[in-house]
Amino acid sequence: xxxxxxxxxxxxxxxxxxxxxxxxxxxxxxxxxxxxxxxxxxxxxxxxxxxxxxxxxxxxxxxxxxxxxxxxxxxxxxxxxxxxxxxxxxxxxxxxxxxxxxxxxxxxxxxxxxxxxxxxxxxxxxxxxxxxxxxxxxxxxxxxxxxxxxxxxxxxxxxxxxxxxxxxxxxxxxxxxxxxxxxxxxxxxxxxxxxxxxxxxxxxxxxxxxxxxxxxxxxxxxxxxxxxxxxxxxxxxxxxxxxxxxxxxxxxxxxxxxxxxxxxxxxxxxxxxxxxxxxxxxxxxxxxxxxxxxxxxxxxxxxxxxxxxxxxxxxxxxxxxxxxxxxxxxxxxxxxxxxxxxxxxxxxxxxxxxxxxxxx
Numbered sequence: 001x002x003x004x005x006x007x008x009x010x011x012x013x014x015x016x017x018x019x020x021x022x023x024x025x026x027x028x029x030x031x032x033x034x035x036x037x038x039x040x041x042x043x044x045x046x047x048x049x050x051x052x053x054x055x056x057x058x059x060x061x062x063x064x065x066x067x068x069x070x071x072x073x074x075x076x077x078x079x080x081x082x083x084x085x086x087x088x089x090x091x092x093x094x095x096x097x098x099x100x101x102x103x104x105x106x107x108x109x110x111x112x113x114x115x116x117x118x119x120x121x122x123x124x125x126x127x128x129x130x131x132x133x134x135x136x137x138x139x140x141x142x143x144x145x146x147x148x149x150x151x152x153x154x155x156x157x158x159x160x161x162x163x164x165x166x167x168x169x170x171x172x173x174x175x176x177x178x179x180x181x182x183x184x185x186x187x188x189x190x191x192x193x194x195x196x197x198x199x200x201x202x203x204x205x206x207x208x209x210x211x212x213x214x215x216x217x218x219x220x221x222x223x224x225x226x227x228x229x230x231x232x233x234x235x236x237x238x239x240x241x242x243x244x245x246x247x248x249x250x251x252x253x254x255x256x257x258x259x260x261x262x263x264x265x266x267x268x269x270x271x272x273x274x275x276x277x278x279x280x281x282x283x284x285x286x287x288x289x290x291x292x293x294x295x296x297x298x299x300x301x302x303x304x305x306x307x308x309x310x311x312x313x314x315x316x317x318x319x320x321x322x323x324x325x326x327x328x329x330x331x332x333x334x335x336x337x338x339x340x341x342x343x344x345x346x347x348x349x350x351x352x353x354x355x356x357x358x359x360x
Contacts (some may be wrong), residue, residue, distance in 0.1 A: 139316075
């Protein structure tokens with residue numbers, strides 16, 4: 001990869017020193033570090049499930065809706081150790097937690113959304129996830145209804161990436177007929193591998209790229225970031241990641257710097273490492289299971305899935321939370337995102353083909 005070109009520095013470029021030492025942290029893990037799923041899973045107990053039921057009864061009695069529901073309305077005394085463990089693992093531990101045994105058959109779809117939101121209020125503040133202003137995301141295949149539906153609204157494979165929040169949660173209500181395997185890769189372990197094997201690629205990733213805003217820019221904003229967003233950045237000694245390949249390629253093209261084969265090879269090699277079987281943890285969320293991840297240290301992905309000929313109300317269905325967690329982690333200002341602002345009249349879909357069809 002000796003042909004990698006470094007972008008020239010401008011006054012708007014982030015000045016971030018490359019982290020030149022291996023990262024020694026619990027979130028720099030490999031799948032082999034876990035003897036079994038029990039190492040990263042919390043099973044809710046009968047008493048904890050009773051607290052959830054009691055909290056939901058209180059919410060209904062008060063006539064609260066999702067937008068009204070705050071932490072004070074969803075007290076979960078016996079779940080406090082679970083919440084504390086999730087926060088510890090997200091902020092200082094392995095960077096992710098799987099929670100199981102919520103009985104989805106015992107509640108309506110709306111009730112399950114309230115429960116997931118209620119748990120989320122103990123972890124952070126819910127953010128809008130699209131131009132629709134939806135703070136509780138519905139992860140389903142809508143591609144039959146909208147062929148340009150964003151990634152979380154279709155059934156295609158998703159490569160390792162990060163989202164626009166501090167903490168991301170997914171909760172499975174229905175699984176697919178086939179596929180839909182969740183995948184997590186430690187961005188910090190990938191950093192260590194790149195440092196050892198491909199240091200020049202790591203340097204290039206620290207320089208960053210313009211990200212496309214995929215139609216989510218505010219009035220008066222450019223359709224791409226006028227500054228380079230670092231894939232890796234080091235803030236106060238903490239390394240964090242921000243990466244979505246389609247945003248990078250389209251953003252660089254929109255900024256007048258379409259990526260050539262040499263530049264694309266950098267992303268190819270990065271993604272190659274993120275998908276190494278010895279680095280990628282695979283598991284399938286089943287109904288009643290959820291996970292929470294640190295969006296700066298974990299890359300998440302999924303395999304393609306198939307719902308067959310199922311109607312909309314029988315397709316794979318997950319709920320998603322994007323949470324802001326003040327003070328969770330010092331991060332570079334160019335990678336910190338507080339969700340996606342609502343934009344009346346716009347839809348969460350985008351035609352990427354018109355941006356990439358002339359790509360070098």
